[in-house]
Amino acid sequence: MTSSLLQSTIEREAAILAPYAQASHQSRGRKHPESTVSYRGAFQRDRDRIVHTSAFRRLNGKMQVFTGDMGDYHRTRLTHTHEVASLARTVGRALRLNEDLVEALALFHDIGHPPFGHAGEDALDECLATFGGFSHNQYALVIAEQLEGRYPSFPGLNLTYEVLEGQKTRIDKSAAASQAEGPLLEVQVVEAADSMTYDAHDSDDAMKLGLVTIDDLLSCTLVKEAMATVKSNYTGANRDVIRKAVVHELLYRQVTDLLETTSQRLAELQPKSAAEARRMGILIQPSQELSEKKKELEAFLYQRVYRHPKLVVVRSLAQERLRVMFHGFLERVELLPERYRMRATEVGLERSVGDYLAGMTDRYCDQQFHQLFASA
Numbered sequence: 001m002t003s004s005l006l007q008s009t010i011e012r013e014a015a016i017l018a019p020y021a022q023a024s025h026q027s028r029g030r031k032h033p034e035s036t037v038s039y040r041g042a043f044q045r046d047r048d049r050i051v052h053t054s055a056f057r058r059l060n061g062k063m064q065v066f067t068g069d070m071g072d073y074h075r076t077r078l079t080h081t082h083e084v085a086s087l088a089r090t091v092g093r094a095l096r097l098n099e100d101l102v103e104a105l106a107l108f109h110d111i112g113h114p115p116f117g118h119a120g121e122d123a124l125d126e127c128l129a130t131f132g133g134f135s136h137n138q139y140a141l142v143i144a145e146q147l148e149g150r151y152p153s154f155p156g157l158n159l160t161y162e163v164l165e166g167q168k169t170r171i172d173k174s175a176a177a178s179q180a181e182g183p184l185l186e187v188q189v190v191e192a193a194d195s196m197t198y199d200a201h202d203s204d205d206a207m208k209l210g211l212v213t214i215d216d217l218l219s220c221t222l223v224k225e226a227m228a229t230v231k232s233n234y235t236g237a238n239r240d241v242i243r244k245a246v247v248h249e250l251l252y253r254q255v256t257d258l259l260e261t262t263s264q265r266l267a268e269l270q271p272k273s274a275a276e277a278r279r280m281g282i283l284i285q286p287s288q289e290l291s292e293k294k295k296e297l298e299a300f301l302y303q304r305v306y307r308h309p310k311l312v313v314v315r316s317l318a319q320e321r322l323r324v325m326f327h328g329f330l331e332r333v334e335l336l337p338e339r340y341r342m343r344a345t346e347v348g349l350e351r352s353v354g355d356y357l358a359g360m361t362d363r364y365c366d367q368q369f370h371q372l373f374a375s376a
């Protein structure tokens with residue numbers, strides 16, 4: 001193959017991206033400048049860097065909502081991440097946004113989750129309350145900028161400004177919303193995809209695990225409508241097939257609504273660049289009507305699934321273990337890996353212990369608890 005047959009990222013993006021997409025060559029760059037190649041754009045590089053981190057691999061052992069001892073059907077933090085990336089790419093591509101940036105942001109969005117999901121996050125936040133607290137969104141930046149080392153000359157992944165900025169908007173959503181400029185459209189696509197994904201798959205997992213039935217979920221308008229479509233398309237299908245078809249329909253309805261609503265907005269305002277789309281405050285959101293139905297479903301999931309007695313027990317046990325481990329490592333610093341003892345001299349012992357615990361998978365966390373602190 002001669003080099004003239006190779007398409008550069010600039011040529012490819014010029015041919016397919018909308019004017020309001022964030023082009024790779026217009027990235028504000030990286031903290032530590034690096035050489036570039038014509039066939040691989042900056043965001044494609046970020047995406048690959050994220051996938052190659054140990055923090056990304058460990059998402060496989062971190063719970064989304066349900067823990068490993070509840071079976072092996074449900075989503076883990078890693079499979080959730082892939083579902084978000086897949087949905088976000090569909091939306092990003094249909095809107096002619098930068099799919100590489102969308103994918104990098106999606107694969108990165110939950111990388112900072114500690115063991116045991118939001119329960120683990122709350123426990124660490126409490127332990128670190130007088131030291132600045134803990135948030136998984138903030139921790140993702142610590143992973144990207146400090147903990148993951150790939151290069152001898154500087155710490156971190158040296159991700160592009162856009163990926164880091166996108167993650168920063170997740171840290172304080174109300175602060176981000178009050179900014180004069182909205183987030184990049186690619187950032188908003190990932191946010192929307194995250195919400196569409198967990199509404200659908202938490203419903204699916206909860207039904208499969210028997211925490212709620214499909215009849216319970218029919219009290220939510222969005223599920224009721226999805227069920228009506230499924231029933232008119234399939235007759236005589238078994239409950240398992242019906243459940244999957246309803247979940248598929250939940251996603252389809254949300255994505256279609258989001259694309260119709262957003263493409264209409266973009267057609268009306270016609271932003272000429274990514275910067276102009278931000279200044280215009282264009283929002284990638286579903287229609288008002290669908291937002292209401294999503295809220296209803298989310299309220300149901302909150303009450304009936306996330307606060308289900310089975311989950312409450314698992315969560316409080318996990319939180320208690322994390323607390324014991326946090327205080328245990330503070331008292332017995334010699335048990336910390338050398339790397340985190342060294343890190344304590346830079347960021348303080350409490351923060352370093354928090355960073356160490358946050359990086360653990362659920363199973364490793366349990367294992368370390370039993371090995372080091374169970375009899376304490």
Ligand code: MG
Pocket residue numbers: 080084109110194
């Ligand atoms: Mg997520």
